Amino acid sequence: MVRVLGIDPGLTRCGVGVVEGVPGRPGKLIAYHVVRSEPDEDISQRLLHLDRRLAELVALHRPESVAVERVFSQHNARTVMGTAQASAVAILAGSRAGLPVQTYTPSEVKAAVTGSGTADKAQVTAMVTRLLKLDAPPRPADAADAIAIAICHIWRGGTRARIQAAALAAARRSSR
Amino acid sequence: MVRVLGIDPGLTRCGVGVVEGVPGRPGKLIAYHVVRSEPDEDISQRLLHLDRRLAELVALHRPESVAVERVFSQHNARTVMGTAQASAVAILAGSRAGLPVQTYTPSEVKAAVTGSGTADKAQVTAMVTRLLKLDAPPRPADAADAIAIAICHIWRGGTRARIQAAALAAARRSSR
Numbered sequence: 001m002v003r004v005l006g007i008d009p010g011l012t013r014c015g016v017g018v019v020e021g022v023p024g025r026p027g028k029l030i031a032y033h034v035v036r037s038e039p040d041e042d043i044s045q046r047l048l049h050l051d052r053r054l055a056e057l058v059a060l061h062r063p064e065s066v067a068v069e070r071v072f073s074q075h076n077a078r079t080v081m082g083t084a085q086a087s088a089v090a091i092l093a094g095s096r097a098g099l100p101v102q103t104y105t106p107s108e109v110k111a112a113v114t115g116s117g118t119a120d121k122a123q124v125t126a127m128v129t130r131l132l133k134l135d136a137p138p139r140p141a142d143a144a145d146a147i148a149i150a151i152c153h154i155w156r157g158g159t160r161a162r163i164q165a166a167a168l169a170a171a172r173r174s175s176r
Numbered sequence: 177m178v179r180v181l182g183i184d185p186g187l188t189r190c191g192v193g194v195v196e197g198v199p200g201r202p203g204k205l206i207a208y209h210v211v212r213s214e215p216d217e218d219i220s221q222r223l224l225h226l227d228r229r230l231a232e233l234v235a236l237h238r239p240e241s242v243a244v245e246r247v248f249s250q251h252n253a254r255t256v257m258g259t260a261q262a263s264a265v266a267i268l269a270g271s272r273a274g275l276p277v278q279t280y281t282p283s284e285v286k287a288a289v290t291g292s293g294t295a296d297k298a299q300v301t302a303m304v305t306r307l308l309k310l311d312a313p314p315r316p317a318d319a320a321d322a323i324a325i326a327i328c329h330i331w332r333g334g335t336r337a338r339i340q341a342a343a344l345a346a347a348r349r350s351s352r
Contacts, residue, residue: 044267044271044277047264051272080257081248084257088262089264091261092268094220095221096227101218101220103219
């Protein structure tokens with residue numbers, strides 16, 4: 001059982017989802033949050049607010065690792081710089097707390113929860129709701145994305161662990 | 177007299193320059209540094225290293241304000257995301273210490289120290305060396321850029337202060 005805090009970075013809305021689970025099983029939603037800041041606020045105050053809130057949420061939920069969605073420059077050029085800055089704050093929230101931080105591309109996250117790397121936001125929200133047996137879809141979509149990132153990390157972590165175990169077993173066999 | 181810590185954000189090399197001065201006068205170089213991290217290192221470790229070093233330098237030099245060069249998406253797409261992430265860490269280094277943080281565009285910085293918004297790195301380095309009466313140009317260029325950002329902030333701050341003072345004086349005259 002592992003507890004993961006997933007972050008969908010953004011300056012105006014930053015999604016945070018906390019999921020507990022084991023690879024290949026549905027998992028359990030612990031909590032989700034959206035950290036907001038106003039576009040007309042000073043950038044230094046926006047980043048500071050996000051930094052403080054994420055530090056509080058890490059302290060509150062005590063995850064074993066943090067997973068953050070990777071930002072690409074092919075996104076909307078006007079918002080991409082803010083998203084990149086928010087992603088740095090998100091990554092620091094984990095590493096400053098001494099936690100391992102992993103980043104995933106949007107298509108890795110979509111593929112993990114829906115089976116398709118090109119799924120839209122509605123499909124991701126629907127699958128998150130179904131996988132975690134929620135009564136209602138998490139709102140806004142940023143929260144659902146953050147939860148999907150946490151699920152992706154739990155499952156991918158499991159795959160990595162199985163590959164490592166298999167490699168270790170193979171190494172043991174060949175050294176006999 | 178004001179002490180400013182200027183930051184030229186970058187993941188591989190982040191320039192830091194500390195300058196003391198008053199608007200319109202040459203100013204005095206207190207120190208300069210370059211914080212480095214390796215491109216093959218994990219992003220979370222690179223950001224954490226930068227975060228810690230900048231916090232140390234702010235604590236060491238006790239500036240009254242922090243000035244950071246603004247990042248634009250029209251730069252090299254491969255490095256711009258890292259630069260944007262480094263700029264978030266740089267801005268946080270100031271705001272977390274409770275200091276005012278100001279950002280300047282590259283052309284504002286160039287115009288402030290050379291008189292031309294399209295000056296090249298060599299011209300900026302030459303003017304920084306001359307303005308601060310240094311025996312040798314600061315190396316690498318990232319350090320010279322960071323020093324130029326600090327000078328820009330001192331001078332622009334002075335301009336702003338004079339504009340505010342003039343506006344205040346005009347308001348006083350008109351209310352008589």
